[in-house]
Amino acid sequence: MQHHEKKAFLKFFLTYFFSVALLILVSGYFYFQQMYNQQLKAEEFSLIEYARHIKMNENLEEFKPELHHIFTKKLAKHIDIRNFTMQNGEFVKYLPAQSDGYYLVVYKPTKQFYDSLWQINIKIITLQFLLLTFFGVLSYKLAKSALSPLQTSILTLDKFAKDLIHDLSTPVTSIQLNMKILQKDPNFQNNAALGRVNKSASMISELHENLTLLLHEETFLISEINVCSVVTDVIAMQRQIYPNLKFINECNSCISRLNQHAIKQILQNIVSNACKYNTSKGFVTIYSKDKILYIQDGGKGIKEPEKIFERSYSGEHSSGIGLDIVKRLATAMDINIQVDSDEKGTLFTLFLP
Numbered sequence: 001m002q003h004h005e006k007k008a009f010l011k012f013f014l015t016y017f018f019s020v021a022l023l024i025l026v027s028g029y030f031y032f033q034q035m036y037n038q039q040l041k042a043e044e045f046s047l048i049e050y051a052r053h054i055k056m057n058e059n060l061e062e063f064k065p066e067l068h069h070i071f072t073k074k075l076a077k078h079i080d081i082r083n084f085t086m087q088n089g090e091f092v093k094y095l096p097a098q099s100d101g102y103y104l105v106v107y108k109p110t111k112q113f114y115d116s117l118w119q120i121n122i123k124i125i126t127l128q129f130l131l132l133t134f135f136g137v138l139s140y141k142l143a144k145s146a147l148s149p150l151q152t153s154i155l156t157l158d159k160f161a162k163d164l165i166h167d168l169s170t171p172v173t174s175i176q177l178n179m180k181i182l183q184k185d186p187n188f189q190n191n192a193a194l195g196r197v198n199k200s201a202s203m204i205s206e207l208h209e210n211l212t213l214l215l216h217e218e219t220f221l222i223s224e225i226n227v228c229s230v231v232t233d234v235i236a237m238q239r240q241i242y243p244n245l246k247f248i249n250e251c252n253s254c255i256s257r258l259n260q261h262a263i264k265q266i267l268q269n270i271v272s273n274a275c276k277y278n279t280s281k282g283f284v285t286i287y288s289k290d291k292i293l294y295i296q297d298g299g300k301g302i303k304e305p306e307k308i309f310e311r312s313y314s315g316e317h318s319s320g321i322g323l324d325i326v327k328r329l330a331t332a333m334d335i336n337i338q339v340d341s342d343e344k345g346t347l348f349t350l351f352l353p
Contacts, residue, residue: 008150009143017139024131028124035120043113044084047093047106054104055097069106071097086110175201222333227254227263227293227352231286234267238284242275250287256352262329269322270295270348282345295348302346305339 050067053060060067084093090107097104179198182188228251235247274284274297282298302308309327330337336351 005147005150009147012146013139013143016142017136020135020139021132024128024135028128032121032124036117039113039116039120040084043091043108044093047084047091047108048095050108051093051095051104051106054106066112067106067108069104071102072105073102172201172205176205222257222259224255224257225260225263227256227258228252228288230260230264230267231293234264234271235284235286237268238271238275242278244281245275245278246281246283248283248285248287250285251293252288254288254291254293254352256291258333258335258352262333263335266326266329266335266350267295269326273322274299274346274348291352293350293352295350296345298345300345301343302339302341305341305346308339309337 047067050060050063050069053063054069081095084091086092089110091110091113093106095104095106179194179201182194183198188194231249231251235249239245239247271284271286274295278284278297278299284298285294285296287294287296309323327337329335330350334353338349338351340347340349
């Protein structure tokens with residue numbers, strides 16, 4: 001399952017499952033409250049029934065030893081007939097006695113009440129767990145089923161894109177080889193048109209490499225590498241293309257678990273843009289601290305640095321598809337990228353995993 005498919009799957013699964021889970025938990029809570037009130041009413045009724053047997057001088061053996069009673073004088077001007085309280089681990093209820101001025105006070109321990117509530121609570125929790133498990137499995141199956149058409153479409157598009165890129169590799173290679181042959185021909189030395197064609201061929205080749213790597217982002221082989229060695233290779237490549245720029249490599253040791261080809265493409269795209277939109281005799285500095293890599297240039301800066309990773313972004317220093325691919329490759333490897341820019345230049349900060 002690809003990265004974007006995982007995100008879509010998780011969104012559907014979590015939305016459906018947590019909606020149902022909330023309904024189950026709220027229903028369980030209200031059911032418990034209902035049972036709690038019913039149990040209280042049952043306990044109060046048992047005290048009233050006990051009091052009735054006392055007033056009727058009937059046998060009290062069936063109520064012993066849980067229930068007991070006393071007669072007491074009237075404690076207040078008026079006692080609400082609905083009185084029913086818990087005191088010192090017992091239910092207490094006052095009822096008028098036959099003797100004038102006295103009240104019958106009946107008691108019952110709360111232990112049986114709480115034991116009954118505990119059993120109800122266990123049943124509710126067990127039922128909720130079973131329902132959550134059932135709806136968790138159902139949510140998983142529904143999410144997989146909902147993504148099935150999307151996966152089919154993505155697989156079709158991926159196959160088409162891979163076939164297209166594979167077919168492009170032959171003409172791109174042929175163009176580059178022929179350009180090298182033409183550049184060695186004295187008749188084409190310093191030919192402006194040939195230079196423009198060569199630059200366009202390089203851009204096509206770079207785009208081809210980006211797309212090839214991007215299509216394999218879900219099958220990255222992650223290993224522990226020294227990013228600084230990749231930095232050295234990237235700088236060496238860019239130094240040949242931009243001999244007028246000053247490259248400063250202060251990356252000594254930066255070990256992280258990454259895909260070597262992907263991190264190289266990320267650095268290649270960032271450094272390439274730093275060179276492309278630099279001043280005529282500017283600089284590009286790359287340095288590291290722990291697992292943080294910094295890429296700084298002396299260009300004119302970017303007006304809206306927060307938008308440069310958007311594919312639709314179009315500005316003075318538009319990077320085309322390059323930085324969009326950087327963002328996607330970085331996301332696939334859990335690299336967080338921060339961009340700060342002003343009129344003195346731009347700083348890319350890569351937080352490596």
